[in-house]
Amino acid sequence: MDTVQWIILIAIVALAALGSTVGLLAGRGRKQPPLPPGAADTTTLERRPSATDEGDAETSGAVDVLEPTAPVETTPATPVAEPEVTEPEILVPDLERPEAPRGRLVRLRARLARSNALGRGLLELLSRDKLDADTWDEIEETLLMADLGVDPTTELVDRLRERVTVLGVRDVDQVRGLLREELKALVDPGEGLDRSLAVDHAPGRPAVVMVVGVNGTGKTTTVGKLARVLVAEDKDVVLGAADTFRAAAADQLATWGDRVGVPTIRSDRDGADPASVAFDAVKAGIETEADVVLIDTAGRLQNKVGLMDELGKVKRVVEKHGPVDEVLLVLDATTGQNGMQQAKVFSEVVNITGIVLTKLDGTAKGGIVVAVQRTLGVPVKLIGLGEGPDDLAPFDPDAFVDALLA
Numbered sequence: 001m002d003t004v005q006w007i008i009l010i011a012i013v014a015l016a017a018l019g020s021t022v023g024l025l026a027g028r029g030r031k032q033p034p035l036p037p038g039a040a041d042t043t044t045l046e047r048r049p050s051a052t053d054e055g056d057a058e059t060s061g062a063v064d065v066l067e068p069t070a071p072v073e074t075t076p077a078t079p080v081a082e083p084e085v086t087e088p089e090i091l092v093p094d095l096e097r098p099e100a101p102r103g104r105l106v107r108l109r110a111r112l113a114r115s116n117a118l119g120r121g122l123l124e125l126l127s128r129d130k131l132d133a134d135t136w137d138e139i140e141e142t143l144l145m146a147d148l149g150v151d152p153t154t155e156l157v158d159r160l161r162e163r164v165t166v167l168g169v170r171d172v173d174q175v176r177g178l179l180r181e182e183l184k185a186l187v188d189p190g191e192g193l194d195r196s197l198a199v200d201h202a203p204g205r206p207a208v209v210m211v212v213g214v215n216g217t218g219k220t221t222t223v224g225k226l227a228r229v230l231v232a233e234d235k236d237v238v239l240g241a242a243d244t245f246r247a248a249a250a251d252q253l254a255t256w257g258d259r260v261g262v263p264t265i266r267s268d269r270d271g272a273d274p275a276s277v278a279f280d281a282v283k284a285g286i287e288t289e290a291d292v293v294l295i296d297t298a299g300r301l302q303n304k305v306g307l308m309d310e311l312g313k314v315k316r317v318v319e320k321h322g323p324v325d326e327v328l329l330v331l332d333a334t335t336g337q338n339g340m341q342q343a344k345v346f347s348e349v350v351n352i353t354g355i356v357l358t359k360l361d362g363t364a365k366g367g368i369v370v371a372v373q374r375t376l377g378v379p380v381k382l383i384g385l386g387e388g389p390d391d392l393a394p395f396d397p398d399a400f401v402d403a404l405l406a
């Protein structure tokens, strides 16, 4: 080969080498084909769990390996409903509608009749063929057992004996009629005993009723029941929890009030000054133009001086606003003559204007009505005939005597 041929051969080899190098460089810069439409949407980036980080990834936020996976079928997410914005509900407790007091005694008559064996026992004795001295002694004993008291018993037996003997009455209905008349004369002596409650709004201030009595006689319950009687008569009432001695008494009273929408003024401190609570209750009654303020008091009877100090102070302090219109003494009928002693002590301490006899549903001692009125010269105005909220009735002598003889 000559020189020219050698030069041509070298030139060809050099060109071939250059061409392959350019080809290699061009291949490195090639684009990926574009993803099919929609593919990006279904591609998920999954975090591959590792043995060590399971459970804490959510809080650490660490991502180890992110790599695309094949599109997976996913169930469409249930649309989350936007929470409805509602006005906050104000819970107003359903207020009870107390029963009207008129006619309550008629409803409760059976209860009174059931527990008062007095009339039945007397009628049985009076219906005997022979009304001898022994029978009259038994009649007397029955009346004493019913807590009628010694004097009223003697009076009743003497008058009945005279009338039965003089008239020669033997017929049961006639005997019943005479007995009814005599009992009625004792229960309602007609000496101007005013049984109405002084609960009328005075000019510029509410009527103020203080409720006093020994613990456990039913004071707080009576205040609660009385509030219902007044609410049933469309009166605006405020309760004063001046029984600060027993911690639960204020709660108990407030519960009674809440049931009929009546506010209770109380101290947030146990053992607070009862007079100051009573004062505040009347003040609230004046400010809210209430008709009646009912004040529950503590009735510790440890000694007369202590009682006088406490009740006397409550009354004096309340009277800075105006007079106390009614002081009701609550007596438990089942305590009989013992209750009479309590009544006397209270009447010496405060000027009692009316009596509430509670628990007459559970005793055959209905005669206490006569005894207590006589001893204190104050009328029974209300009687309690059960634990139900509307088991407090205005005292009606006729209905009471009828129930005794039912």
Ligand SMILES: Nc1nc2c(ncn2[C@@H]2O[C@H](COP(=O)(O)OP(=O)(O)OP(=O)(O)O)[C@@H](O)[C@H]2O)c(=O)[nH]1
Binding pocket: 213, 214, 215, 216, 217, 218, 219, 220, 221, 222, 243, 246, 249, 298, 299, 358, 359, 360, 361, 362, 383, 384, 385, 386, 387, 391
């Ligand atoms: N069966 C019957 N129970 C009554 C009557 N009145 C009240 N009670 C019950 O007597 C108990 C005592 O009543 P309270 O009202 O707590 O007596 P309280 O006098 O206020 O007692 P203190 O607050 O301790 O002074 C309660 O169980 C009442 O339900 C009634 O007329 N009949």
